[in-house]
Structures are given as structure tokens and as C-alpha cells.
Amino acid sequence: MNxxxxxxxxxxxxxxxxxxWRRPGTSPWSVMVSEFMLQQTPVSRVLPVHEAWLERWPxxxxxxxxxSGEAVRAWGRLGYPRxxxxxxxxxxxxxxxxxxxxxxxxxxxRALPGVGDYTAAxxxxxxxxxxxxxxxxxxxxxxxxxxAGVEFPSPSVTRAERDLAESLVPDDGPExxxxxxxxLGALVCTASSPACGTCPVSAACAWTRAGRPxxxxxxxxxxxxxGTDRQCRGRxxxxxxxxxxxxxxxxxxxxxxxxxxxxxxxxxxxxxxLVVQEGxxxxxxx
Numbered sequence: 584m585n586x587x588x589x590x591x592x593x594x595x596x597x598x599x600x601x602x603x604w605r606r607p608g609t610s611p612w613s614v615m616v617s618e619f620m621l622q623q624t625p626v627s628r629v630l631p632v633h634e635a636w637l638e639r640w641p642x643x644x645x646x647x648x649x650x651s652g653e654a655v656r657a658w659g660r661l662g663y664p665r666x667x668x669x670x671x672x673x674x675x676x677x678x679x680x681x682x683x684x685x686x687x688x689x690x691x692x693r694a695l696p697g698v699g700d701y702t703a704a705x706x707x708x709x710x711x712x713x714x715x716x717x718x719x720x721x722x723x724x725x726x727x728x729x730x731a732g733v734e735f736p737s738p739s740v741t742r743a744e745r746d747l748a749e750s751l752v753p754d755d756g757p758e759x760x761x762x763x764x765x766x767l768g769a770l771v772c773t774a775s776s777p778a779c780g781t782c783p784v785s786a787a788c789a790w791t792r793a794g795r796p797x798x799x800x801x802x803x804x805x806x807x808x809x810g811t812d813r814q815c816r817g818r819x820x821x822x823x824x825x826x827x828x829x830x831x832x833x834x835x836x837x838x839x840x841x842x843x844x845x846x847x848x849x850x851x852x853x854x855x856x857l858v859v860q861e862g863x864x865x866x867x868x869x
Contacts, residue, residue: 585751587729587784588760594783595763598770602626603633604709605762611685611710612643618705619670624661626769632661643674644683652867655857656824662813664820665855669697687711705761714757716748721768722761726751728772732789734798735774815839815848820857829864 603609604617616636620629636657640646646654651671658667673695677685685706686692692703707713718740726748727736736744753760771778779785779795790796808814818838822830839845849865852858859868 586787588751588753590783590787591763591767592756592759594771595759595766599763599766600626600770603630603637610641611687611706612641613637614710615673615685615706616670618702618709619666620661622666622702623663628661632657632659640674642683643677643685646671647674647678650869651856652859652869655820655867659824660817660821662817664857666697668856672696673698685710687713689713689715708758708761712756712758714752714754715761716745716752717761717765718745718748719765719768721766721772722748722764724774725764725768725772728777728790729784729788732793732796733800734790734796735800735803738801738803812844812848812851815841815844816852819845819849819852823858823865823867826866829861829866832863832865835865 599605602617604613613633617629617633620633620636639657640649649671651668654667654671655664658664676695677683681691686695687707687710689703689707692698692706693700695703698706701717701719704715705717705719708715708717723736723740723744726744727733730747731744751760767782771782779788779791782788782791785791819835822834822838826834835849836842836845839848849858853860856868858865
């Protein structure tokens with residue numbers, strides 16, 4: 584066994600957060616919902632929405648029976664609302680083709696609409712204990728520092744990086760290892776303020792031993808929000824989520840003054856299927 588594994592597992596056993604999708608007996612559907620919601624969204628924002636979601640739609644079939652517009656409405660302000668439509672499409676497919684049960688293999692999960700490599704591996708591992716390398720941003724950062732000795736990994740996953748991650752997955756309890764490394768990256772080996780003094784693998788960390796050299800790779804993307812088309816889209820969607828029915832264009836015009844940007848954002852919402860139009864009326868999809 585790699586010497587990194589035991590210290591990380593011991594740390595996780597003592598320090599893991601109590602999250603509903605990690606509790607014993609949680610459903611695969613709960614895990615799937617959490618994975619869709621957690622993409623680029625902090626845990627603190629996901630928790631209340633995830634709880635309300637599972638209360639309203641405890642199974643894929645219950646969710647699939649609702650219009651996709653209700654998915655967008657319930658998604659609220661989590662951001663990236665196309666995820667809600669993709670999750671709804673998954674629920675419809677699961678209900679129609681898998682007897683209402685979330686499939687338990689990477690291959691079957693990967694075939695669902697909107698499910699990529701990471702999400703399929705995460706659900707297969709966390710919900711069913713399958714042996715997969717689950718490579719999210721946190722895991723990549725931990726392995727990049729501890730093994731490769733770099734502050735941040737490359738912008739895209741490399742073959743060498745995937746081979747390394749797969750070689751570390753233990754045969755026993757692979758799902759615990761996957762979530763433990765992820766948790767270490769979220770709580771200790773963070774992007775901006777790594778707590779190396781409390782890290783369980785600091786003594787063996789290649790980056791720490793090298794003096795924590797600064798990242799010298801390609802420029803890293805810095806996300807902005809204020810004034811962007813994404814913020815404009817969010818404002819327009821908020822109007823429709825809060826409305827009792829279709830709204831007129833004037834209601835949308837009132838929340839964003841920049842006309843070209845507003846029209847561009849509205850057109851993109853229509854193209855994405857997040858908004859439907861009938862004449863001069865706009866609404867969430869039925």
C-alpha cells in the first residue's frame with residue numbers, strides 16, 4: 584500500500600464533515616443529486632437545496648414526473664442551471680430504461696445524458712463502492728502537491744495524472760479513499776491557504792519538501808461574476824422562478840439595463856431550453 588493512503592484515511596476518519604450524501608444508507612439518488620449540485624458550487628450552498636430536493640423528489644421517478652421547469656425553479660440560485668435540466672434528463676432516462684434505479688456501473692452512468700467521466704466515476708464509487716479514480720479539482724491538487732511536487736495541476740487531466748490516481752486506489756474501501764482525498768483538498772490542502780502544518784501527509788509531501796515552489800504553468804483561469812452574461816442570465820431566470828406564470832418582456836427588461844447584453848443572455852437561455860417563449864410572454868419550460 585502506498586504510504587500516503589493510511590495517514591489520509593486516518594485523518595478522514597477523525598475529521599470528515601457530516602454530509603447527508605455520505606451517511607450510511609443514503610440512496611444512490613441522493614449521491615447523484617449531490618454530485619450534480621456540487622459542481623462548481625460550495626457545500627454550504629448545496630446543503631439546504633439538496634435537503635429540500637430529496638424531500639420533494641425522493642426518487643428519480645418522482646422527479647421525472649415533474650416538468651423540467653420545476654427543476655429549474657427548485658435549483659434556485661445554485662448557479663449553472665443547465666445542470667438542473669441535465670439532472671432531470673437523467674431522471675427521465677433512469678425511470679424509462681433502468682426501472683427507476685440509478686445504474687451501478689461507470690459505463691451505464693456514463694451513458695446517461697449530461698454525465699461525464701468525473702460524475703460517473705464519483706457516483707459509481709461513492710454510491711456503489713466501485714474502484715475508480717475520482718479526479719475532481721481537490722483530488723488533483725492533493726496528488727499534484729503530494730506526489731508530483733507542483734502547487735497546481737495542469738489545466739486538463741493528463742494520462743500520467745490519471746494513471747497515478749488509479750494506482751493509488753486501494754482494493755478495500757476504494758470509495759472511502761476517494762472521498763478522503765477529496766475532503767483533504769477541500770479542508771486542508773486548499774488552493775489559496777494550504778494548512779501544511781496540520782496535513783497528515785506533510786512529511787511525505789513532495790511539494791512541501793521542495794520548499795513549496797510557486798506554480799509556473801499556463802495561466803490559471805480566474806472566475807468573475809459581476810457584470811457578466813452569467814449574472815445577467817441569473818437575474819432573468821430569477822424573475823421567471825419567482826413568477827406565478829408567464830411574464831412579459833418588460834419584467835425582464837426591468838432587471839438588466841444593458842440591452843445588447845440582456846438580449847444576448849435571453850437568447851442563450853432560450854437556446855439552452857431554460858426559458859420558453861410564446862409571443863411576448865416568457866416562462867420556465869413546462
